[in-house]
Amino acid sequence: MKDDGSLSEPDKETLPLEDVGKLVELLAESGVGQIRVKQGDLEITVKAKTEVPPAGTPVEPFAAPVVAETVPEPGPAERNGGLHLVRSPVVGTFYRAPAPGEESYVEVGDHVGAGQTLCIVEAMKLMNEILADVSGEVVEVLVENSKGVEYDQPLFRIRPEG
């Protein structure tokens, strides 16, 4: 079973090809849209194909609407005041910035476009970028930086534009 399991030791300098294959498997299994792994200077991003890629654009990372498919009934917060909730598609650790000490992806009051990165949820050392599924104004960040989040936990409140 040696070659059917987990990733190689994380302290290796290079990321062997078979590990990239495992990343792809993991991506398919986890249902997230994008996985980024950093090991020293090496960084690898694996993105899932969206079901219907927008014409003319490269493969898009997974955006929150996919969650909306599995949770078809909006909760009360989604209806109240016309605010939109962005929920976590995975269990993991919530990070507002790409790396410690760097600027947050978004702040309250920022205008974001659909497809813009809002945060990272790290699961099993994999950085899952969570994207805005609507354009609008970030009204509230619901989770503190570096706290754990559950599947389906609300992360941001956005006031949609238009």
Add this chain to the structure above:
Amino acid sequence: MISKILVANRGEVALRVVRACREIGIRSVAVYSTADADSLHRLLADEAICIGPPQATSSYLNIPAIISAAELSGADAIHPGYGFLAENARFAEICEACNIKFLGPTSSVIARMGDKASARRVAAAAGVPVTPGSDGLCRNAAEVKRVGVEVGYPLVIKASAGGGGKGMRVVDSEGEVNAAYVSASREAGAAFGDGSVYVERYMSELRHVEVQVLADGRGRMAIFPERDCSVQRRYQKLVEESPAPDLPEAAREGMKDAAAALVDSLGYEGAGTVEFVYSGGEFYFIEMNTRLQVEHPVTEVVTGVDLVAEQISVASGEGLSVAGNVPSRGHGMEFRINAEDPRRNFLPQTGPVEFYNPPGGPGVRVDSHLYAGFKIVPYYDSLLAKLIVHAQTRDAALRRGARALDEFAVAGLETTLPLHLAILEDEDFRRGGVPTTFLAERELKNDGRGLPRLAAIDRPSA
């Protein structure tokens, strides 16, 4: 040492593990899907983390989500329960790589026993009798025919990755081999993603008898009194009892010795069950389940050993509290109460439980995640509750079982409760030692007074 256990399961078995943790003083973490937000395992565990949507592939089978939940909660061990990831060697290996103690044997032992054809070889090498059949896989119909010449017909073709009767075909003569081989392999491929099959001599009138074991991975082991699980429907067990009624002492001891030899040869750790078929004084190895079984409480009531607590103790490195052949006292019997309508071809039932009143009194145990108002969802298996009775003799256990089943009230959906009442009234069952075809040959009817009874199915004679 283990300080916190994540329970990677749902329903009654998740509750069973949470309860064991509470008694031992180890913190428990439940994981649940959005469909199980109101489930007892979530509510009774010390912590709970939502891991995904209702579909099991995205939640209870979602390895990254479960490992993340373990890391977030700081759990240092995972109990997989039964089903879902309990016999997934890759999951066990990932736990090992993440320094999370998987409550069970090592991933390599799971892999060796998980593949049926490989398990047959391992068992045979340990001196355990295996059903006459192919040595490993059959790669084409011609190989099946070669086995047929050696061991004779009827044969049964089985999926190597299989279980639950999928990819299984009984072949009565050489002329049927080609078609059966193709359909068994195709079905196995569709169900398990692996079309490999092997073949064994088919035995009729057989009983399913199994031996529970516990081992500490360092050569110390406990062998428990056997369980008879012959009352099955489509390879799903419905009633289990211990000891097996009317079994010759030589077979009983032979099975326990064989189980001990196999466990010893594997360097096994944790709880496991070695399953045998028994027919006419002879027994053969079928498979080993490298996990806790649904019917483990039967063994618990006749021996007084808490199998889940022992699993945790072994995983903690504290070893076993029992060793050798564990003595049994009295007779234990378990009835699986499923959300299925036994009068309408076991149609699955969903919806809210309107009223729930489990039985009580002496010698009665109910393991269940039900409560009034709980909603049965269609995403998972149909097990609602396990009723386990214990009494001094089998006769007394039959009476106690009937009494407890009669008290057991579940309203709002049909269950297998009336089927169990009828089984307890069946003459052959009361005599003991029925074969695995017992239920297939009978159907549930009401007698003149409207009481549930089993009646022989009228088959048009050939």
